Amino acid sequence: MEKKWWQSSIVYQIYPRSFMDSNGDGIGDLQGIISKLDYLKELGIDVIWLSPVFKSPNDDNGYDISDYTDIMDEFGTMKDMEELLSESGKRGIKILMDLVANHTSDEHPWFIESRKSKDNPYRDYYIWRDPVDDSVPNDLGSNFSGSAWEYDELTGQYYLHFFSKKQPDLNWENEKVRKEIWDVMNFWIDKGIGGFRMDVLEMIGKIPDEMITVNGPKLHDYIREMNRHTFGNKDLLTVGECWSATPEIARQYSNPDGSELSMIFQFEHCLLDEVPGKGKWELAPLDFIGLKKVMNKWQTELMNEGWNSLFWCNHDMPRIISRFGNEKEYYMESGKMLATLLHGLKGTPYIYQGEEIGMTNVKFESIEDYNDIEIRNMYNERIANGYSHEEIMESIYAKGRDNARTPMQWDDSENGGFTAGRPWLKINPNYKRINVVNNLADSNSIFYHYKKLIEIRREYTAIVYGDFKMIYEEDDNIFAYERNLNEEKIIVVCNFYEKDVIFKYPGASDKSLNILISNYKDSSLDLSNLTLRPYEGIMYRMV
Ligand code: TEU
Ligand code: CA
Structure with a gap:
């Protein structure tokens, strides 16, 4: 397979609202990001995925867009955006824009028009249906609780919204809609961006009348068509958010012939600490063997065709140390082990802001301290259904999206150096201990x-291009694998838990072995009989 720049790149995700506030209004902004580019350069990343910065009434913090070619007032101006592009360009950093094209805001001019009358030229930009028996057209539900259909008095029809009712779904069957989106994409491509992250891309081929929400029959036609009209010959990084993809579908999305995307995000490894089939709020202990199976499957099945993205965290996920690590007793060890485990795999790694300084989940007592619409809708629905405040909060503490969205912790000054004003979402009280300044001061x-x-990853190409082979598949505590490229072998061995465990490398040999990275100072080189201490995670190189 031809080598691509994005295969050897590292992506850093910024949630602009929470990254850095430059003007004291409590909301992160583009100038704030610009002021921290040198910090990102120091970390060594190549690409920034910028969560949405477009005009938005912020019902879902920018994932409800009212103008795709202008910047949200709170974040700055188009001039600031151009400055961000040029300043990051100077540092060799590319910018991915977050294309939310499955839906718009209800305040987007297209929807304002669409809503006006049944014969408005924009009516078919969205999905309108007559009531059935004086009620919703069918049982489709919103991802943010309740029905996916909202009744509109004016014309007596329902419109579809798979997210909040302020996020009406676009009708991709309408060619005019598809063309509008290509125009938006070309607008940004012309500004010199590095590519797109595409929000809930798997949903654009929906057929609501047949209850088809994801992986609709025309999905890949739409993507290939988009590819031809926009980024197809531009060498950009494109990554689609595709929760329901199987490896087979992923090979199609990331087909090396370049007809669709660079890669996708799939989330199978993020669904292993919930009661199967019951959704994220029904908590269950991590199915560790399940995690290994899922990782093994994706690594293996996309080894020679297609490409993986590698991530633990994003703006919708809890913090990884709190989730799969041991925040209380082995904070450092588990945080580093999880990083090593992920970054040794084959694929493009994504780091979510704050992950690199070990930020953790947060626990606010009052629901009023939470901002996220998914959390608030779920809370209200569950209270109405008789759940107690305490049990709902347990779910929110474990899985709520605001865990990822508390402001970035820059230093130990008030509000963690994020803002001189009052932050839009409270900062995690642990900012005095966990912050950038402390991290930079401690080697x-x-x-x-x-x-x-x-x-x-930059130095050893086996990590980027090598084959993957899982070892110790059945072990209940150890996550271990090999990466092989020509004569070079990388071996990653991780104790996922706090008990000492013994690891015996199946092919221990007299070849020369060295440690590339470990979370303990004195990790052993004796792979034939290795005692792994709590959360010990080591990456070896054998030549
Ligand atoms: O997320 C898609 C999505 O399915 C999420 O709502 C997911 O179910 C939930 O966050 C899991 O916790 C994307 C964006 O990443 C998310 O921030 C947006 O709210 C959503 O689309 C709507 O645009
Ligand atoms: Ca601001």
Whole structure:
């Protein structure tokens, strides 16, 4: 397979609202990001995925767009955006824009028009249906609780919204809609961006009348058509958010012939600490063997065709140390082990802001301290259904999206150096201990661990291109694998838990072995009989 720049790149996701506030209004902004580019350069990343910065009434913090070619007032102006592009360009960093094209805001001019009358030229930009028996057209539900259909008095029809009712779904069957989106994409491509992250891309081929929400029959036609009219011959990074993809579908999305995308995000590894089939709020202990199986499957099935994205965190996910690590007793060890485990895999790694300094989940007592619409809708629905405040909060503490969205912790000053004003969402009270300044001052910090992982990936091509082979598949505590390229072998061995465990490398040999990175100072080189301490995670190189 021809080598692509995005295969050897490291992506850093910024949630602009929470990254850095430059003007004291409590909301992160583009100038704030610009002021921190040198910090990102120091970490060593190549690409920034910028969560949406377009005009938006912020019902879902920018994932409800009212103008795709202008910047949200709170974040700055188009001039600031152009400055961000040129300043990051100077540092060799590309910018991915977050294309939310499955739906718009209800305040987008297209929807304002669409809503006016049944014969408005924009009516078919969205999905309108007559009532059935004086009620909703069918049982489709919104991802943010309740029905996916909202009644509109004016014309006596329902419109479809798979997210909040302020996020009406676009009708991709309408060619005019598809063309509008290509125009938007070309507008941004012309500004010199590095590519797109595409929000809930798997949903654009929906057929609501047949209850088909994802992977509709025309999905890949739409993507190939979009590819031809926009980024197809531009060498950009494109990554689609595709929760329901199987490896087979992913090979299609990331087909090496370049007809669709670079890669997708799939989330199978994020669904293993919930009661199967019951959704994210029904908590269950992590199915560790399940996690290994899922990782093994995706690594293996996309090894020679297609490409994986690698991530633990994003703006919708809990913090990984709180989730799969041991925040209380082995904070450093588990944080570093999880990073090593992920960054040794084959694919393009994504780091979510704050992950590189070991930020953790947050626990606010009052629901009023939460902002996220998914959390608030779920809370209200569950209270109405008789759940107690306490049990709902347990779910929110474990899985709520605001865990990822508390402001970035820059230093130990008030509000963690994020803002001189009052932050839009409270900062995690642990900011005095966990912050950028502390990380940069300690050569043993989580930050320097991530930085080193990035350097190692640059140095050893086996990590980017090598084959993957899982070892110790059935073990209940150890996550271990090999990466092989020509004569070079990388071996990653991780103890996922706090008990000491013994690892015996099946092919221990007399070849020379060295440690590329470990979360303990004195990790052993004796792979034939290795005692792994709590959360010990080591990456070896054998030549
Ligand atoms: O997320 C898609 C999505 O399915 C999420 O709502 C997901 O179910 C939930 O967050 C899991 O916790 C994308 C964006 O990443 C998310 O931030 C947006 O709210 C959503 O689309 C709507 O645009
Ligand atoms: Ca601001």
